[in-house]
Amino acid sequence: GAVVSQHPSRVICKSGTSVKIECRSLDFQATTMFWYRQFPKQSLMLMATSNEGSKATYEQGVEKDKFLINHASLTLSTLTVTSAHPEDSSFYICSARGPREYNEQFFGPGTRLTVL
Amino acid sequence: GQNIDQPTEMTATEGAIVQINCTYQTSGFNGLFWYQQHAGEAPTFLSYNVLDGLEEKGRFSSFLSRSKGYSYLLLKELQMKDSASYLCAVMDSNYQLIWGAGTKLIIKP
Numbered sequence: 566g567a568v569v570s571q572h573p574s575r576v577i578c579k580s581g582t583s584v585k586i587e588c589r590s591l592d593f594q595a596t597t598m599f600w601y602r603q604f605p606k607q608s609l610m611l612m613a614t615s616n617e618g619s620k621a622t623y624e625q626g627v628e629k630d631k632f633l634i635n636h637a638s639l640t641l642s643t644l645t646v647t648s649a650h651p652e653d654s655s656f657y658i659c660s661a662r663g664p665r666e667y668n669e670q671f672f673g674p675g676t677r678l679t680v681l
Numbered sequence: 682g683q684n685i686d687q688p689t690e691m692t693a694t695e696g697a698i699v700q701i702n703c704t705y706q707t708s709g710f711n712g713l714f715w716y717q718q719h720a721g722e723a724p725t726f727l728s729y730n731v732l733d734g735l736e737e738k739g740r741f742s743s744f745l746s747r748s749k750g751y752s753y754l755l756l757k758e759l760q761m762k763d764s765a766s767y768l769c770a771v772m773d774s775n776y777q778l779i780w781g782a783g784t785k786l787i788i789k790p
Contacts (some may be wrong), residue, residue: 607782608768609724609768611777611778611780658724662776669729670778671723672724673721673723674723677721
């Protein structure tokens with residue numbers, strides 16, 4: 566099956582610092598990757614869609630300059646939370662859509678971000 | 682607007698059967714997904730329905746009626762490890778997943 570990894574799985578940082586989260590498709594090439602955020606007891610909220618080699622498409626209300634997404638290769642997308650604040654503390658999950666099955670998304674294990 | 686509705690929480694007994702319903706209104710339809718999510722973990726895929734009818738996979742079954750905008754997930758022979766949130770998601774005409782808020786399922790001995 567298709568495997569997606571995320572790194573780090575958990576990060577604690579001070580307010581004002583930047584944090585980078587990596588999402589990798591391990592055994593397939595992902596033309597499209599999605600970044601989600603999930604607050605406690607809430608559903609997944611799509612933040613942005615990134616296509617390899619092009620700019621990410623952000624959902625309404627998501628700040629492009631704060632959440633920088635780079636999808637430089639078919640196996641790697643990164644999300645950088647710049648100048649993180651306590652309200653950015655959340656569970657960040659990426660998913661990847663492979664070129665074979667357009668309707669299928671494979672999820673990474675998620676990254677728990679805590680901003681002090 | 683697009684909307685996915687499912688109950689917030691359900692309780693069932695170990696060994697029993699539970700049905701989790703999901704109704705949806707979306708712009709276009711390219712399939713309905715059910716995911717299981719344990720606390721602190723990412724969702725894991727359970728089922729995918731794009732045609733009307735029942736799809737059975739072991740203890741889990743999923744049903745879809747496109748004309749009614751309705752689906753359910755049926756869990757049989759419940760085990761304690763089935764305690765989790767169950768997320769209903771619909772893929773719209775842009776192949777984007779629209780997520781429900783999830784149903785927290787509590788299994789009691």
